Structures are given as C-alpha cells and as structure tokens.
Amino acid sequence: MAYVVTDNCVDCRFTRCVAVCPVQCFHFDEAMVYIDPDTCIDCAGCVDACPVGAIDDEFNLADDKRHWIEINRERAAALPRLTSSLEPLPGAEARKAALGR
Amino acid sequence: MSTAPAHKASSRRYRVAVVGAGPAGFYAAEALLQAPEGVAVDLFDRLPTPYGLVRYGVAPDHPKLKQVITVFRAIAGMPGFRFLGNVTVGQDVTLDELRRHYHAVILACGAQRDRPLDVPGADLSGVHGGMAFVGWYNGHPDQRDLALDLSGRTAVVLGLGNVALDVARILSKPAEALANTDITAHALDALARSNLDRIIVAGRGGPAQARCSEKELREFAALPAGVTSADSGNYQNAPESGVPALFARLPTGERQSSRRRHFTFGMRPAAILGDERVRAVRFIRSKVRDGVAQPDPAGEEETVDVAADLVVACIGSLATHVAGLPLVADASAARHELGRVLDERGGVPGLYVSGWIKRGANGTIGTNRADSVETVACLLADLRSLPEPPRPVEAITGANTPIGRASVSFSQWEAIDSREVILGSTQLKPREKFTCIQSMLAVSRENANQYTN
Numbered sequence: 001m002a003y004v005v006t007d008n009c010v011d012c013r014f015t016r017c018v019a020v021c022p023v024q025c026f027h028f029d030e031a032m033v034y035i036d037p038d039t040c041i042d043c044a045g046c047v048d049a050c051p052v053g054a055i056d057d058e059f060n061l062a063d064d065k066r067h068w069i070e071i072n073r074e075r076a077a078a079l080p081r082l083t084s085s086l087e088p089l090p091g092a093e094a095r096k097a098a099l100g101r
Numbered sequence: 102m103s104t105a106p107a108h109k110a111s112s113r114r115y116r117v118a119v120v121g122a123g124p125a126g127f128y129a130a131e132a133l134l135q136a137p138e139g140v141a142v143d144l145f146d147r148l149p150t151p152y153g154l155v156r157y158g159v160a161p162d163h164p165k166l167k168q169v170i171t172v173f174r175a176i177a178g179m180p181g182f183r184f185l186g187n188v189t190v191g192q193d194v195t196l197d198e199l200r201r202h203y204h205a206v207i208l209a210c211g212a213q214r215d216r217p218l219d220v221p222g223a224d225l226s227g228v229h230g231g232m233a234f235v236g237w238y239n240g241h242p243d244q245r246d247l248a249l250d251l252s253g254r255t256a257v258v259l260g261l262g263n264v265a266l267d268v269a270r271i272l273s274k275p276a277e278a279l280a281n282t283d284i285t286a287h288a289l290d291a292l293a294r295s296n297l298d299r300i301i302v303a304g305r306g307g308p309a310q311a312r313c314s315e316k317e318l319r320e321f322a323a324l325p326a327g328v329t330s331a332d333s334g335n336y337q338n339a340p341e342s343g344v345p346a347l348f349a350r351l352p353t354g355e356r357q358s359s360r361r362r363h364f365t366f367g368m369r370p371a372a373i374l375g376d377e378r379v380r381a382v383r384f385i386r387s388k389v390r391d392g393v394a395q396p397d398p399a400g401e402e403e404t405v406d407v408a409a410d411l412v413v414a415c416i417g418s419l420a421t422h423v424a425g426l427p428l429v430a431d432a433s434a435a436r437h438e439l440g441r442v443l444d445e446r447g448g449v450p451g452l453y454v455s456g457w458i459k460r461g462a463n464g465t466i467g468t469n470r471a472d473s474v475e476t477v478a479c480l481l482a483d484l485r486s487l488p489e490p491p492r493p494v495e496a497i498t499g500a501n502t503p504i505g506r507a508s509v510s511f512s513q514w515e516a517i518d519s520r521e522v523i524l525g526s527t528q529l530k531p532r533e534k535f536t537c538i539q540s541m542l543a544v545s546r547e548n549a550n551q552y553t554n
Contacts, residue, residue: 020465020467022467046467
C-alpha cells in the first residue's frame with residue numbers, strides 16, 4: 001500500500017510534497033506529480049504538506065479515484081524523478097481557490 | 102580500531118560537524134555535500150550505530166519505514182562524508198572544542214528525554230517513559246537493563262500520539278506476531294511471557310484532539326488477537342473522516358476478550374498510586390463533547406482510579422541535553438530562528454540545529470528533510486562571513502587523537518550491520534541488534550584486524 005497523488009494536483013503542482021519526501025519517490029510531468037509506489041515507504045508526510053489535499057492513502061480513496069493508483073505507478077515509471085520543489089504552475093493559486101482550499 | 106578516512110580536502114573549502122546521525126543529521130549532511138560552496142561533513146553520533154530513531158524509534162513491525170536507510174546509505178557514500186560513531190559531544194569532546202575545529206556545527210541530536218510525568222507517585226516502580234520503553238524493545242543500549250515487569254494484567258498507556266499507539270500495539274500483539282521482526286531478543290522474551298490482557302490508552306483530550314496518525318490507529322482494527330474499544334466522543338454529528346472517524350467506529354463498551362484494548366478520553370493523570378510499585382492511576386476526568394475534552398475550571402470534575410500494573414507515559418519529549426545550548430521555556434527544543442541558534446545576545450555564529458532539537462518531537466521522517474534543507478540554507482548563506490576555524494579537523498579526529506582511536510567509521514558500522522543480519526537470519530529475523538556497546542566495538546575491531554592481518 002502506498003500513497004497516491006490524485007486530480008487536485010493537476011495544474012497546481014505546488015510540489016511541497018517533494019520537500020518532505022524522505023525517499024524522493026516523486027516524479028513529474030508538465031501537469032502534476034506522481035508517487036512511485038515501490039519507493040514510497042508510507043510515512044504519510046506528503047499528505048499534510050499538500051495545500052490542495054491531492055494526496056491520500058490508497059486505503060482512503062473513493063471508488064471514482066481508485067484509477068489514480070495505476071496512473072501513479074505507470075507515470076512514475078516513465079517520468080523523471082523530482083528531488084526538490086518547483087515553482088507552482090501559473091494559475092495554481094486560482095485553481096487552489098477554485099478547489100475551495 | 103582504524104580511524105575514519107582523511108578527507109580529500111582539496112576540493113572542499115569548508116568543513117561542518119553534524120552531531121547526531123538520525124534522519125535530520127543525514128539530510129543535513131546531504132544538503133551540505135551537494136552545496137556548490139564545497140563542504141566536507143563529519144557526522145558524529147554518541148553510539149557506534151547510525152540512523153537514530155529509524156533504528157531505535159520506528160517500531161519493529163513497521164519495516165517499510167526503515168527502508169529509508171537505503172537513502173541514508175547513499176548519502177554516506179557521497180564524496181566528503183565521514184561517520185564518526187561512538188563519540189559523545191559534551192563528554193569526549195566539548196561543543197566549544199568542536200566549534201574551534203569546524204566552520205560550523207549543526208546539532209541534530211533530537212529530543213531523547215521523556216517529558217517527566219509531573220504528578221505524585223511518578224517515581225514508583227512500574228512507571229516508565231515512552232521513549233525509554235520504545236528504546237527497550239528496539240535494543241537501545243541505554244535501555245537494555247530497563248527492568249520491565251509484565252507480570253501484571255493491566256497496562257495504562259498515557260497519551261494519544263503515535264508513540265502511545267506504538268507502545269499499546271507492541272504490548273497487545275501476541276509475541277508470535279513479532280517474532281520475525283527486528284524486535285530485540287530481550288523484549289521478545291519478555292513479551293512472550295507477558296500476562297497483560299488489558300491495555301488502556303488514556304488521553305487528556307478527546308478523540309478529535311488525538312495527535313496519532315490514521316495509519317497507526319487503523320492498525321488496531323487489524324490486530325491478530327482481542328478486541329479494541331473506545332469511549333464515545335459524544336458527537337452531535339458523527340465525524341466522517343480522519344482519526345475522529347476511526348475512533349467513532351470502534352465499539353464503545355469494553356468487551357470481554359482475552360486481550361482487550363480500550364481508548365479513554367478526557368483523562369488527566371493526577372497521581373500514581375501504590376506503595377513501592379504502581380497499583381493504580383488516579384485521573385481527573387473531563388466531559389468530552391463533540392470529540393473535545395471540556396475541562397471544568399471550577400475543578401468539580403470526577404476523580405477516577407484505574408487499576409494498573411504498568412504505566413507508560415507517552416506525553417512528549419524534551420530536547421536532548423547539550424551543555425551550553427539555550428532552550429525554549431518548556432525545554433522541548435533549542436532557541437533558534439530558521440535553524441540559527443539564539444542566545445540572550447542574539448545569534449550564535451556557526452551554531453545551528455535541525456530535526457527534533459529544532460522543532461520539537463513532531464512530524465514524519467521526511468519532515469526532517471525539509472527541516473535540514475532550511476537549516477543548511479541559512480548555514481550556507483552565513484558561510485563566507487564565518488571566521489576560519491583556528492584549529493584543523495585532523496587535530497581532533499586524526500589517527501593519534503582520542504577521537505580518532507575511539508570512533509567507529511561507516512565501514513566499521515557496516516561490519517556491525519552485517520553481523521547483526523547474520524545473527525538475525527538464524528532466527529528468521531531481519532537482524533538481531535547488539536545492545537551492548539562493547540560488543541559492537543569488538544565486532545568493528547575484528548573487521549579492522551581482518552584487513553591488517
């Protein structure tokens with residue numbers, strides 16, 4: 001069981017999660033970040049760090065979010081690793097507000 | 102013993118000592134070693150073993166968290182890194198002396214002291230601190246002689262944080278369920294003979310005030326033996342998510358079962374009762390409304406005595422004592438700003454903190470990474486203005502110095518590590534830890550002799 005990044009990250013990509021990840025298990029593309037489930041050690045540090053609540057324990061995911069488990073696994077394997085935080089995407093604050101966060 | 106390899110000083114202009122080889126120390130070392138300024142790092146620990154609370158804090162039944170050690174090993178392999186175990190700052194070398202040999206010192210030696218339970222009877226036999234108890238089952242050399250008496254039937258664990266939940270879970274699990282973990286042999290033996298069949302976890306606050314994580318609490322529903330129950334949070338609307346929801350889903354009444362665990366809320370310890378040994382804990386009980394304890398300022402609250410044969414107080418930690426380090430008023434951490442240590446005159450040049458000694462005992466392993474990155478950013482910004490240390494590093498760590506002779510290098514630690522893994526494999530455990538420093542040193546010395554013979 002690992003932690004999973006879901007759709008709230010899309011177009012935000014605040015990447016505060018990356019700064020607190022002890023094992024550097026985040027990978028990224030132009031839209032969002034993904035967790036490599038084989039590297040994640042389930043410490044849960046990223047959950048509270050995310051300003052838009054995009055990350056959750058696999059266990060807690062609603063049925064309509066469960067497909068993100070496989071997306072994280074596949075995308076993390078194909079994308080470069082992220083070792084420190086990036087600038088949030090332009091419009092991230094607006095999207096955060098739209099998400100009611 | 103052989104000494105740590107000398108630094109290849111040429112490309113690294115600066116040298117920094119990091120004190121404490123736990124997560125905060127390793128992440129500080131990583132950030133320093135990556136800096137373009139060119140920094141060599143000596144990572145000190147008072148024990149011959151690195152990894153701090155990953156080795157001595159993380160519960161033996163949480164092996165996945167310990168995989169972070171892979172990252173620490175990679176940091177130990179970075180150019181410019183040295184580990185100097187078995188060196189106690191404040192005893193083998195003073196902090197002031199260290200500061201004369203390094204451009205800067207980062208203290209990352211944690212919050213090792215249990216916050217004392219400040220009630221009458223707290224010194225009775227059978228009353229222990231959470232950090233001490235965790236160190237005992239994890240084979241910490243300081244706790245190997247902790248005389249834990251598990252012959253009684255009831256344990257009371259004070260606190261609702263993750264340490265309290267770890268302690269309650271380890272006390273509740275059948276020993277068979279721990280047999281194939283790296284739990285230390287003396288603890289496994291004691292737990293296998295334990296008569297405890299009732300574990301009461303008592304928090305001052307209500308379920309909505311508990312600091313434990315969802316993941317830790319969820320494990321109680323899946324324990325292999327007995328039942329878990331909890332007081333009601335007396336909610337108007339039942340909580341839907343998080344820790345409060347998990348508590349609300351537990352049955353409210355204590356059920357009869359061979360091993361029972363019960364969470365009780367609004368319970369402020371007022372005294373430990375007993376003659377020589379603990380017999381009961383006296384609590385002042387507050388009403389809990391909507392998940393939150395409501396202390397009555399008039400003081401007309403109910404007094405409840407709960408029978409107890411063992412008490413483990415998991416009520417927080419105090420910063421590790423370092424002579425001369427200024428602490429905040431409640432002693433939970435050092436006085437600092439963004440990691441720069443502050444005394445009454447302002448910033449102390451070249452002295453920094455990271456990890457629990459900086460922010461208090463909170464957060465996850467990775468919190469220390471962000472914490473150390475912040476501290477190291479301040480240190481690097483200060484680096485050019487710090488005076489050149491008057492004495493060279495080799496004058497205290499060289500082959501013919503007391504530290505040089507006594508210290509354990511990373512490769513010597515790896516010899517200890519391999520031996521522990523071999524010892525564990527014969528019992529189907531991932532490792533069997535040495536709990537005696539002399540045994541660790543003997544193994545590291547054997548390895549050195551192999552190379553010289």
